[in-house]
Amino acid sequence: MIFFNNITKIYPAYLTKKEKIVLDDVSFKVEKGEFVSIVGMSGAGKTTLFNIFLREEKPTKGEVFFNEKNIHKISQREGCEVRRKVGTIFQDYKLLSSKTVYENIAYAMEVTGASDENIEKRVPEALDTVGLLEQALHFPYQLSGGEKQRTAIARALIHEPEVILADEPTGDLDPYNSRDVLGILLDLNKSGTTVILATHDKEVINSLGKRVITLKDGKIVSDSKQGRFIL
Ligand SMILES: Nc1ncnc2c1ncn2[C@@H]1O[C@H](COP(=O)(O)OP(=O)(O)OP(=O)(O)O)[C@@H](O)[C@H]1O
Numbered sequence: 001m002i003f004f005n006n007i008t009k010i011y012p013a014y015l016t017k018k019e020k021i022v023l024d025d026v027s028f029k030v031e032k033g034e035f036v037s038i039v040g041m042s043g044a045g046k047t048t049l050f051n052i053f054l055r056e057e058k059p060t061k062g063e064v065f066f067n068e069k070n071i072h073k074i075s076q077r078e079g080c081e082v083r084r085k086v087g088t089i090f091q092d093y094k095l096l097s098s099k100t101v102y103e104n105i106a107y108a109m110e111v112t113g114a115s116d117e118n119i120e121k122r123v124p125e126a127l128d129t130v131g132l133l134e135q136a137l138h139f140p141y142q143l144s145g146g147e148k149q150r151t152a153i154a155r156a157l158i159h160e161p162e163v164i165l166a167d168e169p170t171g172d173l174d175p176y177n178s179r180d181v182l183g184i185l186l187d188l189n190k191s192g193t194t195v196i197l198a199t200h201d202k203e204v205i206n207s208l209g210k211r212v213i214t215l216k217d218g219k220i221v222s223d224s225k226q227g228r229f230i231l
């Protein structure tokens with residue numbers, strides 16, 4: 001379903017004379033319904049991989065296929081369709097501070113032209129999924145870190161994505177809230193959503209017992225079914 005085929009990403013030299021090889025011939029497949037963690041030290045290229053999948057960056061070499069389509073060779077319109085099938089969650093939540101929880105999620109639907117009727121139906125469903133109905137009218141500053149991340153998850157779910165990319169979603173959370181967020185990701189995965197999680201959180205990885213791909217110096221150094229944190 002997702003296929004990174006011989007991906008190399010090289011950033012040009014700026015102040016130093018040396019160009020930076022961030023990803024060096026990286027290949028892997030993710031099947032529909034899998035839960036895969038991408039592990040690597042800071043700077044290993046995890047976010048770069050996500051940015052390439054989100055079409056925010058182009059690979060220097062190689063192709064990425066999503067549902068058999070080379071995502072860097074499709075039209076703008078097809079690109080938007082693909083983008084809608086992918087929900088994203090980040091360490092810093094990326095919520096709009098002047099909007100409530102409800103409005104943050106509704107806004108993600110408004111920008112794609114969803115009807116008011118559909119928004120009024122879907123937003124409470126998504127809030128219910130992440131256990132945030134009570135906080136619907138809170139602004140981000142009135143939320144705990146865990147609640148902010150659950151808002152971001154609800155927003156990522158709103159288009160019923162096929163894939164969720166979670167980039168360090170527990171990076172700013174205490175262990176209790178981390179477990180909460182992971183629990184939600186696992187539940188979503190159980191109901192069929194493919195999840196790709198980038199993290200350097202050892203506890204998280206070792207508690208999951210799922211596939212782990214480990215990146216080091218731009219290469220995949222291990223890809224194992226019931227992976228452990230090995231860095
Ligand atoms: N636009 C860019 N231009 C130049 N270099 C970049 C750019 N984006 C990322 N890099 C470099 O690529 C490398 C990988 O960065 P990336 O953000 O993918 O790492 P990461 O594994 O996500 O790290 P972290 O765990 O800290 O989030 C870093 O050395 C970074 O400086």
Ligand SMILES: [Mg+2]
Pocket residue numbers: 046047048167
């Ligand atoms: Mg990163």
